[in-house]
Amino acid sequence: MKNNAIQLIVILFAQLLTIMDIFIINVSIPSIQKDIHITNSEMQLIIASYLIGFASFLITGGRMGDLYGRKRIFIIGLVFFMISSIACGLSSNSVFLMVSRFVQGISAALMSPQVLSMIQILFPEQEDRTKAMGWYGITIGIGTLSGQFLGGYFSSLTFMPESWRLIFLINIPICLLAIFFGWKVLDESKNDNNNRFDxxxxxxxxxxxxxxxxxxxxxxxxxxxxxxxxxxxxxxxxxxxxxxxxxxxxxxxxxxLIDLNLFKFKNFNIGIIAVSFFFIMLDSYFYILSLFFQDGLKISPLHAGEIIVFQGLGFILASIISPKLILCYGKKVLIVGLLVIISVLIAQGYLFSKQSSSLLLYALLFIHGIGVGSIIPSLANIALSGIPEKLAGNASGVYITFQQSAAIVGIIVIGSVFYYYLGTHPGFIDYQKAFVAALLANILCLIIVIICIWKTPADVLIKRK
Structure with missing residues (x-):
């Protein structure tokens, strides 16, 4: 078990990178647009290009891990992630940055399915796996927190021109550490029954x-x-x-490439529907929140990053506490978490204004993080429960593909709702109307997630005696 814990720490490095690079660019949007002269539409494409590469090759990455070795594909993904991060940091125009982010997304697609697959293999017992998924959730929280904070911090530095480039170059030392320890401590695992690739x-x-x-x-x-x-x-x-x-x-x-028998597992189907609508809400929320803070409320990138850090703190706290509660009370904890998020979104729609105190912003983002942190790890646990080891990589790749495709749908569809209400010459009132409209769309997504959780068998998450 001790060796398994060490391996868990190493593979979570990849999860940290994957999540951090989704969020680190959000707070840096205005700085990047100013320095390399790109439009709102081009900026949306730069953000989405990472997710496009990620979503397009996740199932491929999972299958490659099953066939050629999860450790091997994990390390290859890290190497290419580091190289593409350097390319992002050196980008001089929107096209080069889009292409570099796309390659970075493909690299993440090689790494990410191996994380969930190896967690399923390292921790076959339900109680141990639930705790491991709690640490998976904590890593997502740290990635979200550090991404938002570092994005704002690096964009605000004045000792060098175009300091936002550091948001990509910071990946280099993390990749080097993960490559070194991954090579040293991870055990190789793969399926021996089929060594051919489709x-x-x-x-x-x-x-x-x-x-x-x-x-x-x-x-x-x-x-x-x-x-x-x-x-x-x-x-x-x-x-x-x-x-x-x-x-x-x-x-x-x-x-x-895909074993279609996966879709015969009821929990898997429920899990991918739930995670899809949850991530339509979550990624669009962070995208719109960053724009509303900086362009609507006129908050600096550094201060916006500091505020959103509190969301990450709430996420981490919930990821620590929620596994124990879920083992005792099961899906009731998830439903409460979803209701907390809905309540916070309603409060934000009513209370966020230019007169809002920093304390109010901190508190509402912190509570939002608690709600999100109590949900995400368990969605993966629901979807992958009962999946045999030979399908672990396949199932992980399909699950995260739905997750990331939903993130793109959220950014584009709910982002379009936001821009529709914003208009062409927006003032603060327009930003507030657009923000509320987007929040209402997010709440609708969360109601669908509640229905999915309600239909989940009661004993999936509760500790078996």
Missing amino acids: FYGVLLLASALFCFTYALTMMEHNGERVKNIFLLVISLVVLFLFIKNQKSRIQHGKPY
């Missing part, structure tokens, strides 16, 4: 996911709606061909 399946699925996520990202660009609708139709056709191809390959004993 490259045709990768091509079909990656193409479908790329077209889908790219079309959604570009949907609000004027003059491109017909092209984007066409890409969405193409993505659905290719996805249909992919599913048909996978069924045929499984029936004939050929190598496949």
Whole structure:
């Protein structure tokens, strides 16, 4: 168990990087736009490009870990993540930054499924796994906290021009540490029954996911709606061909990318629906909150980062406490957590204004973090409960693909709601209306998550005696 704990710490380095680089760019948006002269639409695409690369290759990354070794793919992902982070830090224009962020997302897609897969393998007992998922949640909280804070801190430094570049270069020492200790302490694991890889399946699925996520990202660009609708139709056709191809390959004993038997597990289906709507809410919330703070409330990037740090502190606290409560009370804890988030969003819609005290902002973000931190680790636990080890990588890749695709949908769809109410020449009242409209959309997503949790079997999360 002690050795397992050490391995858990090492693999959580990758989770820290993955989460930190989703959020670290949010608070730096105005600084990046000013220095390399990019529009709001281009900035949305830069943010989404990481998630597009991530979502397009997560299932591939999970399958590669199953076949070629989870430790090996984990370390390869870290190496390329470090290289692409350097490229992001040296970017001189929006196109180079988009491409670098896309490659960074692909690298994260190689690492991230191995984290959940190895947790399932290292901790087969429900109580130990729940505690490990608690630490997984704590890492997400630290990544969120450090991402928001470092984004604001680096963007506010004055000793060097374009100091926002440090938000990417900070990844280098973390990657080096994770590569070194990963090589030293991680045990290799893979499935020996099939050492072949379905490259045709990768091509079909990656193409479908790329077209889908790219079309959604570009949907609000004027003059491109017909092209984007066409890409969405193409993505659905290719996805249909992919599913048909996978069924045929499984029936004939050929190598496949996704084992469709995953979708026969009720908890897995509930888990991916719940995580999808939860992340539509969560990623869009942070994106819009950063814009509202800095452009609406005229809060500096550093102060905005400091405020959002309190969300991360609440997240970490809940991730420490909630595993024990969940083992005793099960899904009731999750429903309470979701109701807490809904209550906080309503309060923010009413109370956030230019006259809001820092104490109020800190308190509401802290409580929001408590709600979020009590939910995220258990969603993965619900989805992956009862999944056999041979499907661990596959299930992890599919789960996180839905999660990250939902994050893109949230940023684009709810972001579009925000910009619709914002108008072309917004004042503070317009920002406030747009913020409230986006919060209402987020609350609707959370109600759907509550319904999913309610349908989860009562004994999935409670400790078995």
